[in-house]
Amino acid sequence: MFHEGELSVQERAGVRFEAARLSGMLAPGGLSRGAGGWLAERTLAALTGRDRGGRLWVSAxxxxxGFLAGLGQTLRVAAVPAPGDPLHDLPAGQRVGLIAIDFATRRRMRVNGTLTGVLTGVLTVDVAEAFGNCPQYIHPRRLMSATTPGGGVPGTFTVAEALTADGEATIRGADTFFLGTTHPDRGADASHRGGPRGFLRAGEGGLWWPDYPGNNMFNSLGNLATDPSAALLVPDFATGRTLQLSGTAAVEWTEPGTGAPDEVTGRRVRFHPAAVVTGEHPALVAAADAPDPRGVRR
Known part of the structure; x- marks a missing residue:
């Protein structure tokens, strides 16, 4: 069932009927053998959760x-955020969201639930819901293989209160990022956002991006309608550097086609960062012979 935030955004967007046909995807349930098998082949996931101070983040x-192993109500993750990452010491007992993605085949799966265990190098999630998403806006690329749990040798993480010029350059060159949102009852969620390079804009003290047409469920925008907490993970696939931002976000409604050329839905999301962390993840470097994505895959 959709929660009140999702329903309100669907209503304003005029897609309540279309979304209702997909409501069964959000029914409580675990991981099937097929889903567990697909997850077991992945090498990358993004995790949304709160640090010990209660701030929301997304971490790689x-x-x-095999580092993701799930069946039924249990997902075991044989990796934890690296030392220096804002979620390195995340507390158990909280609701988390995870999205696993395969850029090569343009497939993704979201798994939401409760983090029940945090042991040395292992996270355990009690799965509440798991569902796939369509391949829209996923740019095909082949990541360098991860060699050890956690993504190889941990990189250096630097904390700041505001975006630097280098951070803004990373944002303007990005064609992919991961968005973390949360709902007071349903908990955290992690989603993927993709577009042409430059679709994520920086300026005027924050960031913003157009909301492209999708599956009409509005899980992320629905969460923002109930709780403005938001987080971004912006990877640079050329270098393996990452930009993590935590702050607040809100949906802005305009007339379709009146803003930038790609604002065709009349919806944009404006994000205001309150904390910034830069890091390094060698396993996020794309292979040199990977396809060079141009434009938006629809």
């Missing part, structure tokens, strides 16, 4: 095939 989790 990488490892060799």
């Amino acid at each position: 989790l990488t490892g060799p095939p």
Whole structure:
């Protein structure tokens, strides 16, 4: 069932009927054998959760095939955010969201639930819901293989209160980022956002991006309608550097086609960062012979 925030955004967007046909995807349930098998082949996931101070973040989790192992109500993640990452010491007992993605085949799966265990190098999630998303806006690329749980040798993480010029350059060159949102009852969620390079804009003290047409469920925008907490993970696939931002976000409604050329839905999301962390993840470097994505895959 959709929650009140999702329903309100669907209503304003005029897609309540279309979305209702997909409501069964959000029914409580675990991981089937097929879903567990697909997850076991992945080497990258993004995790949304709160640090010990209660701030929302999205962190990259990488490892060799098999580091994600799930069946039924349990997902075991044989990786934890690296030392220096804002979620390195995340507390158990909280609701988390995870998205696993395969850029090569343009497939993704979201898994939401409760983080029940945090042991040395292992996270355990009690799965509440798991569902796939369509391949829209996923740019095909082949990541360098992860060699050890956690993504190889941990990089250096630097904390700042505001975006630097280098951070803004990373944002303007990005064609992919991961968005973390949360709902007071349903908990955290991690989603993927993709577009042409430059679709994520920086300026005027924050960031913003157009909301492209999608599956009409509005999980992320619905969460923002109930709780403005938001987080971004922006990877640079050329260098393996990452930009993590935590702050607040809100949906802005305009007339379709009146803003930038790609604002075709009349919806944009404006994000105001309150904390910034830059890091390094060698496993996020794309292979040199990977396809060079141009434009938006629809």
